[in-house]
Amino acid sequence: MSNTLRPTLLKIALAVLLFLVSSYLWRLYVVSTVTDTFPLGFPFPFYTAWGPCPPGETCSKTNNLFFLLDLLFWYILSGLIVSRIARSKRTR
DSSP, rough: HHHHOOOOOHHHHHHHHHHHHHHHHHHHHHHHTTTTTTEOOOOOOHHHHEEETTTTOOOOEEEEHHHHHHHHHHHEEEEEEHHHHHHHHOOO
């Protein structure tokens, strides 16, 4: 298990890729179903904007804890994916 979470360039790159792709796809889905909400982050939406916004008001919110949880989730998932692939290659 400790090998699963040990950082490598592959795990970090895969985590960032999964993070970006999932956030983008989730944003596309939400924008296509709810026209005035614009989230970022999946499964934890760390940034949400909505509109129309009256002049002088801020119509968005950011949650740094959700951002860290989102990154941690995708890093753990990428670690599991990489270790499973490595294990399947060793058994061949």
